Amino acid sequence: MTAQRIAVIPGDGIGKEVVPAGLEALRATADRFGLSLDFDTFDFASADYWQKHGTMLPPDWEQTLRAYDSIYFGAVGWPSVVPDHVSLWGSLLQFRRVFDQYVNLRPCRLMPGVRSPLAGREPGDIDFVVVRENTEGEYSSVGGRVFEGTDRETVLQETVMTRIGVDRVLRFAFEQARRRPKRHLTSATKSNGISITMPYWDERVAAMGEQFRDVRLDRFHIDALTAQFVLHPEWFDVVVASNLFGDILSDLGPACTGTLGIAPSANINPERDHPSLFEPVHGSAPDIAGKGIANPVGQIWCGSMMLEHLGHPEAAAHLLGAIEDVLAYGPDHAPLTPDLHGTGTTAELADAIAQRV
Amino acid sequence: MTAQRIAVIPGDGIGKEVVPAGLEALRATADRFGLSLDFDTFDFASADYWQKHGTMLPPDWEQTLRAYDSIYFGAVGWPSVVPDHVSLWGSLLQFRRVFDQYVNLRPCRLMPGVRSPLAGREPGDIDFVVVRENTEGEYSSVGGRVFEGTDRETVLQETVMTRIGVDRVLRFAFEQARRRPKRHLTSATKSNGISITMPYWDERVAAMGEQFRDVRLDRFHIDALTAQFVLHPEWFDVVVASNLFGDILSDLGPACTGTLGIAPSANINPERDHPSLFEPVHGSAPDIAGKGIANPVGQIWCGSMMLEHLGHPEAAAHLLGAIEDVLAYGPDHAPLTPDLHGTGTTAELADAIAQRV
Ligand SMILES: CC(C)[C@H](C(=O)O)[C@@H](O)C(=O)O
Ligand SMILES: CC(C)[C@H](C(=O)O)[C@@H](O)C(=O)O
Numbered sequence: 189m190t191a192q193r194i195a196v197i198p199g200d201g202i203g204k205e206v207v208p209a210g211l212e213a214l215r216a217t218a219d220r221f222g223l224s225l226d227f228d229t230f231d232f233a234s235a236d237y238w239q240k241h242g243t244m245l246p247p248d249w250e251q252t253l254r255a256y257d258s259i260y261f262g263a264v265g266w267p268s269v270v271p272d273h274v275s276l277w278g279s280l281l282q283f284r285r286v287f288d289q290y291v292n293l294r295p296c297r298l299m300p301g302v303r304s305p306l307a308g309r310e311p312g313d314i315d316f317v318v319v320r321e322n323t324e325g326e327y328s329s330v331g332g333r334v335f336e337g338t339d340r341e342t343v344l345q346e347t348v349m350t351r352i353g354v355d356r357v358l359r360f361a362f363e364q365a366r367r368r369p370k371r372h373l374t375s376a377t378k379s380n381g382i383s384i385t386m387p388y389w390d391e392r393v394a395a396m397g398e399q400f401r402d403v404r405l406d407r408f409h410i411d412a413l414t415a416q417f418v419l420h421p422e423w424f425d426v427v428v429a430s431n432l433f434g435d436i437l438s439d440l441g442p443a444c445t446g447t448l449g450i451a452p453s454a455n456i457n458p459e460r461d462h463p464s465l466f467e468p469v470h471g472s473a474p475d476i477a478g479k480g481i482a483n484p485v486g487q488i489w490c491g492s493m494m495l496e497h498l499g500h501p502e503a504a505a506h507l508l509g510a511i512e513d514v515l516a517y518g519p520d521h522a523p524l525t526p527d528l529h530g531t532g533t534t535a536e537l538a539d540a541i542a543q544r545v
Numbered sequence: 546m547t548a549q550r551i552a553v554i555p556g557d558g559i560g561k562e563v564v565p566a567g568l569e570a571l572r573a574t575a576d577r578f579g580l581s582l583d584f585d586t587f588d589f590a591s592a593d594y595w596q597k598h599g600t601m602l603p604p605d606w607e608q609t610l611r612a613y614d615s616i617y618f619g620a621v622g623w624p625s626v627v628p629d630h631v632s633l634w635g636s637l638l639q640f641r642r643v644f645d646q647y648v649n650l651r652p653c654r655l656m657p658g659v660r661s662p663l664a665g666r667e668p669g670d671i672d673f674v675v676v677r678e679n680t681e682g683e684y685s686s687v688g689g690r691v692f693e694g695t696d697r698e699t700v701l702q703e704t705v706m707t708r709i710g711v712d713r714v715l716r717f718a719f720e721q722a723r724r725r726p727k728r729h730l731t732s733a734t735k736s737n738g739i740s741i742t743m744p745y746w747d748e749r750v751a752a753m754g755e756q757f758r759d760v761r762l763d764r765f766h767i768d769a770l771t772a773q774f775v776l777h778p779e780w781f782d783v784v785v786a787s788n789l790f791g792d793i794l795s796d797l798g799p800a801c802t803g804t805l806g807i808a809p810s811a812n813i814n815p816e817r818d819h820p821s822l823f824e825p826v827h828g829s830a831p832d833i834a835g836k837g838i839a840n841p842v843g844q845i846w847c848g849s850m851m852l853e854h855l856g857h858p859e860a861a862a863h864l865l866g867a868i869e870d871v872l873a874y875g876p877d878h879a880p881l882t883p884d885l886h887g888t889g890t891t892a893e894l895a896d897a898i899a900q901r902v
Contacts, residue, residue, distance in 0.1 A: 380629035415800035443772035
């Protein structure tokens with residue numbers, strides 16, 4: 189069996205702390221299931237690289253990364269060294285576009301042992317997945333500034349939606365919903381205020397819905413939807429959203445499940461023409477970086493999603509099970525990190541999960 | 546003393562139920578404080594009007610409304626009759642722009658007697674105000690569709706920010722923060738992803754901050770900010786945001802305080818060159834309209850904000866105090882509506898508040 193090749197990019201801040209933790213769990217899982225995985229680590233897509241080279245990526249990054257089956261990514265962004273829009277557009281947002289990872293899949297699940305900030309919520313009450321459009325929409329680089337420095341100064345930025353771009357992510361979301369027991373899809377819109385692109389989104393949702401009549405479909409304006417995530421998280425099963433709305437919902441959703449620290453995400457090219465990328469939802473977290481207390485669960489759960497994508501569903505399920513088991517011990521019986529109300533370190537929690545595997 | 550004139554627009558759905566409730570409380574307050582307020586009710590800005598006339602507003606609406614000191618508004622939107630983007634752009638969003646109500650002020654406060662969906666939160670833990678830009682930004686009508694009906698179909702919509710538009714709302718927000726004990730302002734951004742308009746917003750925030758060095762300033766990306774509203778609502782004092790981000794935060798914030806039903810908003814033209822408009826944050830709520838169970842508190846609280854704006858701070862504080870007193874009785878001792886875990890009707894709750902006044 190030839191090894192599957194994985195490009196590892198720790199990036200910035202706590203990315204450099206949780207990626208080793210994630211690799212430990214992945215290696216343990218690979219051992220147990222006799223999988224052959226090869227890891228190569230790269231230092232680009234980081235503020236350190238920027239300081240040395242003045243760019244976020246080497247010129248041949250695309251060719252380099254194309255040689256890999258997938259990309260295991262930490263976090264990028266270190267605003268005291270390089271402005272966020274420069275570092276992100278110079279790395280992660282490039283990867284998503286150039287590798288046409290048009291689906292960003294983000295599960296939100298309240299895990300046993302994890303305390304929700306929402307009153308009275310138990311595991312099972314919150315279990316949905318956000319399907320985020322990942323290549324177009326509100327994240328565009330079209331626009332600019334006129335009448336600079338004067339009272340008339342005006343800044344423009346274009347949101348761009350295409351039929352191809354919208355339809356393909358909607359189809360993916362409907363298919364996800366069809367595979368789940370509840371067969372329920374919620375679409376995030378704001379067609380009452382964002383009067384051109386959002387009515388178009390709604391129109392395509394309605395058209396795609398015709399092909400998925402077995403999926404129950406509803407839609408909420410994004411403002412009301414964020415409110416319902418807090419008031420009625422149990423209403424949701426699969427939630428599909430534009431790039432920006434998906435970004436918001438996939439931070440808010442994990443917050444409702446206790447901490448952003450456990451949330452994974454998969455940036456997927458479903459056709460597998462390009463490598464997919466797996467990264468936790470949290471960022472580089474300058475406020476806690478270097479302290480060794482970052483929660484590695486999001487990064488480890490990413491490993492499970494990556495194994496699934498690489499064609500190892502049993503290994504993926506086993507790793508996720510190990511995470512669930514260790515979390516379920518709770519902060520008194522497992523070295524959970526401070527965001528999980530424990531006193532454990534990144535390394536201790538990662539060891540516990542790797543051992544459980 | 547000449548009477549102050551108020552244009553009353555109930556609009557659609559529960560707007561028609563809560564506006565009479567709000568007027569009852571306003572009349573009781575006016576009586577008590579010897580204020581002379583004149584109310585004229587209009588049927589436009591509603592689906593009924595649309596069905597009769599094919600437009601949301603009469604041609605002379607602007608001239609008509611300019612004759613008033615302020616506008617007391619219910620809710621507009623009835624998508625089964627007229628698409629939301631048509632009804633909203635044909636009424637409320639016009640009012641905001643034509644009357645240059647560039648500040649949308651939305652207090653979020655956990656009231657005694659009201660149960661927060663957030664675990665362990667008490668009154669006092671959540672008490673902030675969202676200052677939303679209300680005339681430009683993501684809510685623009687510039688854009689369109691090309692290659693219609695083909696695979697290349699592409700839809701564009703421009704976000705437009707101006708120095709004048711951004712600076713004036715920022716100045717208002719900093720001034721609000723300066724007047725509050727904590728002197729703390731949080732700016733919502735997304736400059737890592739929305740790479741042109743949002744870095745501009747940040748730049749203007751930093752520039753304005755120079756003039757308000759006594760105000761503690763921080764900023765969060767909108768995704769992280771929605772998460773922190775749930776995890777740490779006690780962190781916030783004044784939150785300033787673009788039109789879209791402010792829309793989202795001012796639904797999520799009130800949801801964290803128990804229900805959208807109690808949240809008021811003031812669409813203000815601070816220079817008083819044009820009438821300001823007061824409306825609850827909730828919409829027309831087709832799901833509960835006609836049942837007489839809509840929560841009138843948001844609409845009544847709007848009345849308090851309007852009295853303040855009209856130069857009656859004592860009356861405004863008294864009305865707000867009456868709301869607080871009745872809510873504090875809790876669902877067992879006051880006719881609170883179902884969203885407040887009670888069994889009261891709109892009319893019963895309104896009566897209780899009016900009597901308390
Ligand atoms: C109805 C809608 C257009 C409106 C808005 O988005 O501004 C509403 O949600 C609000 O917050 O006042
Ligand atoms: C860092 C940032 C550009 C990114 C995004 O907005 O997509 C992040 O928030 C995410 O959700 O992956």
